[in-house]
Amino acid sequence: MNLISNQMAGYLNEGSWIRDLFEKGNQLKKIYGEDKVFDFSLGNPITEPPENFRKELSALTANPPKNLHGYISNQGLPGARETVGRFLGDLYNHPIYPESVVMTSGAGGALNVVLKSILNPNDEVIVLVPYFVEYKYYIMNAQGVPVYCNLDENFQISVEEVASKITARTKGIIINTPHNPTGCILSRESIFSLGELLKEKEAEFNNPIYMIYDAPYTQLTYDGVENVNPFASYHRVIYASSFSKDLGLAGERIGFIAVDKEIEGHQTLISAFIFANRTLGFVNAPALMQNVLARLDQLVTEQEEYRERRDLMVEVLEEANFEFHKTQGGFFIFPKSPIPDDVEFCRIAVEKFNVLIVPGTGFGRPGYFRMSFSLPLSTIEGAREPLKALRNYFK
Numbered sequence: 192m193n194l195i196s197n198q199m200a201g202y203l204n205e206g207s208w209i210r211d212l213f214e215k216g217n218q219l220k221k222i223y224g225e226d227k228v229f230d231f232s233l234g235n236p237i238t239e240p241p242e243n244f245r246k247e248l249s250a251l252t253a254n255p256p257k258n259l260h261g262y263i264s265n266q267g268l269p270g271a272r273e274t275v276g277r278f279l280g281d282l283y284n285h286p287i288y289p290e291s292v293v294m295t296s297g298a299g300g301a302l303n304v305v306l307k308s309i310l311n312p313n314d315e316v317i318v319l320v321p322y323f324v325e326y327k328y329y330i331m332n333a334q335g336v337p338v339y340c341n342l343d344e345n346f347q348i349s350v351e352e353v354a355s356k357i358t359a360r361t362k363g364i365i366i367n368t369p370h371n372p373t374g375c376i377l378s379r380e381s382i383f384s385l386g387e388l389l390k391e392k393e394a395e396f397n398n399p400i401y402m403i404y405d406a407p408y409t410q411l412t413y414d415g416v417e418n419v420n421p422f423a424s425y426h427r428v429i430y431a432s433s434f435s436k437d438l439g440l441a442g443e444r445i446g447f448i449a450v451d452k453e454i455e456g457h458q459t460l461i462s463a464f465i466f467a468n469r470t471l472g473f474v475n476a477p478a479l480m481q482n483v484l485a486r487l488d489q490l491v492t493e494q495e496e497y498r499e500r501r502d503l504m505v506e507v508l509e510e511a512n513f514e515f516h517k518t519q520g521g522f523f524i525f526p527k528s529p530i531p532d533d534v535e536f537c538r539i540a541v542e543k544f545n546v547l548i549v550p551g552t553g554f555g556r557p558g559y560f561r562m563s564f565s566l567p568l569s570t571i572e573g574a575r576e577p578l579k580a581l582r583n584y585f586k
């Protein structure tokens with residue numbers, strides 16, 4: 192009996208090895224206690240939302256306007272869209288207008304809405320490797336085909352590699368910076384040369400190619416590394432992001448799509464996004480959260496707590512002699528596995544050293560592993576000796 196679709200059964204089967212790993216981690220937590228298992232696998236933000244957010248949320252619920260919890264515009268409250276426009280405008284020094292913004296259920300909702308709006312069946316979308324795991328499912332949700340393209344050794348875009356993957360069916364490329372899982376930030380050179388390539392390829396194939404820009408870690412950047420303005424690099428950018436990570440609102444599902452007012456077919460695109468938002472079942476991004484956003488002048492994140500964790504994580508990994516790129520943004524780091532088989536390495540890490548890490552294979556890039564440092568400092572510090580012992584096990 193086919194109780195679920197073959198496609199879904201395939202997805203579940205594909206992910207089973209990673210669930211086994213986490214199952215082992217959970218068993219160990221039960222045996223040894225939560226604090227004796229060093230779980231670096233999760234991407235939940237550690238910071239609380241900013242003070243002004245919490246103040247406005249309390250004020251709003253203490254004195255709720257009528258119909259606060261009813262349906263609202265599928266595009267989103269004008270005030271919330273204004274706040275998003277101001278936020279992006281300040282971030283990139285580039286004007287984004289409220290009529291060019293659609294509020295969504297997180298960045299995941301935004302990406303599903305965008306892909307549903309632009310893809311015909313079998314259209315291709317380029318995904319840079321290593322990737323955020325959900326991208327391929329989002330693309331397939333919209334009947335598209337993911338096409339994988341490696342980032343280079345420094346986790347920057349190789350224009351030649353991307354060029355070799357573009358075909359007459361290419362409808363978009365998903366760009367994520369600061370990057371999950373590597374913690375790297377795409378350079379100006381990477382983004383602008385990609386913009387140039389996409390312009391050439393659009394002309395060659397006489398087909399629009401969208402740069403879909405996923406940037407939920409934009410405000411979490413360290414050491415003054417530049418966040419490049421994507422709208423200046425290319426004329427067909429669709430920005431699909433959220434406040435999940437930098438404002439610590441992941442569970443509230445508050446995200447957005449934004450385009451430049453000059454993008455070709457501006458109104459058609461916005462109408463498509465609004466329609467997809469409704470018919471994918473999101474209807475509108477959470478009303479209470481939009482009401483709070485509408486009351487905020489500023490959306491400033493506290494980066495210090497993450498920077499402190501990044502510094503400690505780097506120190507601990509250096510001491511253990513792992514090879515890695517220092518995280519520039521977000522809260523992940525992607526060291527090299529000391530053995531080619533990263534899945535085996537992560538299995539030994541959990542079974543022998545109570546360290547839970549995610550194999551690079553899960554992100555399409557074997558030979559590495561991902562750690563999240565969005566954790567109490569004591570967990571990172573507590574893993575100092577186990578990580579050294581793990582590294583030495585492979586000497």
Ligand SMILES: Cc1ncc(COP(=O)(O)O)c(C=O)c1O
Pocket residue numbers: 234296297298299300323367370371405407432433434435441445446
């Ligand atoms: C790169 C990237 N994009 C999108 C998302 C989804 O974000 P949201 O929770 O806002 O849907 C995540 C969440 O981990 C992410 O890391």
